[in-house]
Amino acid sequence: MSSVVVVGGGIAGVSTVAELRKKGYVGDLTLLSADPVPYDRPPLSKEYLAGGRDLDSIALQAPEWYVDQRISLVGGVVAVALRPDAGEVELSDGRVLTADRIVLATGGRAVRPSLGEIGSAIHVLREVGDADRLRTQLVPGARLLIVGAGLIGAEVASTARKLGAEVVLVDPLPVPLAAAVGIEVATWLHGLHADHGVGALTTTVETLLETPAGVAAQLTGEPGSREFDAVLLAVGLVPETALAEAAGLETSRGILVDAGQVTSHPSVLAVGDCARLRDHPRAEHWEAAQLDGARAAATILEAEPPPTTASWWWSDRYGLHVEGVGEMRSPDAEHQTVVRGVVGEPPFSVFTLRGERVIGAVAVDDPNAVRAARRMIDRGVDVRASDLADPGTDLRKLLRR
Ligand SMILES: Cc1cc2nc3c(=O)[nH]c(=O)nc-3n(C[C@H](O)[C@H](O)[C@H](O)COP(=O)(O)OP(=O)(O)OC[C@H]3O[C@@H](n4cnc5c(N)ncnc54)[C@H](O)[C@@H]3O)c2cc1C
Incomplete structure (x- = not known):
């Protein structure tokens, strides 16, 4: 056998x-x-x-x-x-x-940058044991530093705020995730951290030192170190x-x-x-x-493989559900960005078009838009930007053109 x-x-x-x-x-x-x-x-x-x-x-x-x-x-x-x-x-x-x-x-x-020893106060998040250890420290008033504002860093910032922790989130990029969701949506999403009381800083961490009181973090450009109870390294x-x-x-x-x-x-x-x-x-x-x-x-x-389909992902933060499919590009001679609804007022979605072809989409609280965009990408359907942008258009109808 x-x-x-x-x-x-x-x-x-x-x-x-x-x-x-x-x-x-x-x-x-x-x-x-x-x-x-x-x-x-x-x-x-x-x-x-x-x-x-x-x-x-x-x-x-x-x-x-x-x-x-x-x-x-x-x-x-x-x-x-x-x-x-x-x-x-x-x-x-x-x-x-x-x-x-x-x-x-x-x-x-999880990537473990050589900033400080992973231990009782410095964490990564990949395994269930990592989550268990981190959770014991996410108590009301605890000071958490998150290094890296990608999808996981942002989700943990949101969860930690829900649990009452004080959060500082650092990333060297002023607008993290721009490549994944496009600059407009990335800017709005990143701004949500400050709206929810997170100190979002554009900087890097130079060293982390475990002390009896927690962790002393030296951030680039600051004269002294800051004290935290816990640090999460979420850098890939x-x-x-x-x-x-x-x-x-x-x-x-x-x-x-x-x-x-x-x-x-x-x-x-x-x-x-x-x-x-x-x-x-x-x-x-x-x-x-x-x-x-x-x-x-x-x-x-030796059976028929599943059909190829555009890559899809989701992420949740501050009670909002974000989904993305395909490839987001900044507007240039070949690509245009089409917004359906208003960025910052969920539900909304943003599409990248190359010519009349959708090649990517990101939506907040609008999974149907991403589902439709995925079919458009997979089937190579041509669409008019004005139809996509109109919230009154049933996107499923565009698939039949
Ligand atoms: C905190 C977190 C949140 C995420 N949230 C999202 C999300 O919202 N949306 C999304 O699309 N994706 C999300 N992801 C990504 C997604 O979970 C991963 O892409 C997915 O888990 C990859 O699955 P995998 O089976 O390839 O690898 P893994 O899930 O890493 O599983 C690999 C397994 O192999 C085991 N293993 C390794 N070496 C050996 C060995 N030598 N012998 C036996 N076993 C071994 C590991 O212990 C592990 O259990 C998230 C990931 C994390 C960590």
């Missing part, structure tokens, strides 16, 4: 095994998870961090699901070596698993490629894969945040990881 071992129990790994079974794979299926039960990461900066959800409620699947699906979930161990020619995965408990195909779904680690992700590299697979800012998720070794596939499609950037979003799993399953089954 054929066999597949999936290394890594995040959304990419769980999606791979789920899709394999859904599409009729009857061979042996093993999912290796560093955690006893695979869980979802997006709530770690949102409801889970706020205390509104527990670990059971963020499990990607209930424990019985693995039994029902005849998936052997090997939890609490990690793979320590990979031998692609022999089809072997060596585990931290000494066992060696063999399989016809191995899928690497090892995700990534490093793909987890160590196993692949040691096994001689090709890596470059991720484990390099082809359009079917196959690495430089034909029996090894890679999915999710650890993988990078040659000549493309890594997506680092939840749905992209899930779709990678579906593509890997199709490759293993």
Whole structure:
């Protein structure tokens, strides 16, 4: 009987095994998870961090699901070596698993800049344990410094304010996230921090020093240091490629894969945040990881791959729901920006058009606009800017043109 071992129990790994079974794979299926039960990461900066959800409620699947699906979930161990020619995965408990195909779904680690030791007061946020540790410090009046105002830094600022903490958020960019959401929306979103009592500063952190009272942070351009009770470093992700590299697979800012998720070794596939499609950037979003799993399953089954679709993500802050799809560009000779509604007055959405083609959209509290934009991008539909801009236009009708 054929066999597949999936290394890594995040959304990419769980999606791979789920899709394999859904599409009729009857061979042996093993999912290796560093955690006893695979869980979802997006709530770690949102409801889970706020205390509104527990670990059971963020499990990607209930424990019985693995039994029902005849998936052997090997939890609490990690793979320590990979031998692609022999089809072997060596585990931290000494066992060696063999399989016809191995899928690497090892995700990534939070970047740990050498500013200060990660410890009881200096945090990163990637694992549930990170969220648990950070949450113990987010009490009313606690002083939190967040380094990095990207999606995760901004979400934690919002959650921390909800919990009553005093927050300072620093980023070297005056308008973080402009590349992802366009300058107009990014400016408004960043301004929300100040509206919610967050001290948003355009600067960098030079050093962090744990003291008996907390952490002394030296910010660039300030004469003395500032005291905080806790610091979160939210400055990005490093793909987890160590196993692949040691096994001689090709890596470059991720484990390099082809359009079917196959690495430089034909029996090894890679999915999710650890993988990078040659000549493309890594997506680092939840749905992209899930779709990678579906593509890997199709490759293993030699089945039709899922249709390609524009990359989609979401984020939540200060009670607002932000979604984006495709590519946002600043207006230039080729591109124009079309606003539907008024930026800053949700619901609204902003589209990037190249000629008459939508190539990207961002919406606040308007998921339907992003859903329609995605179909426009996927189908290559031409639209008139004036139709898009008119809030009275039913965007679904534009798809029929
Ligand atoms: C706090 C936070 C909030 C987020 N919010 C959003 C959001 O709102 N919207 C959005 O689109 N995306 C969001 N993301 C991004 C999204 O969660 C990730 O893109 C997604 O989790 C990637 O899934 P993955 O399975 O590739 O990797 P991961 O989720 O990192 O899973 C990889 C797993 O592999 C395990 N592993 C690593 N090495 C080994 C080994 N050698 N052996 C066994 N196991 C191993 C790891 O422990 C981990 O459990 C968020 C991420 C974080 C951290």
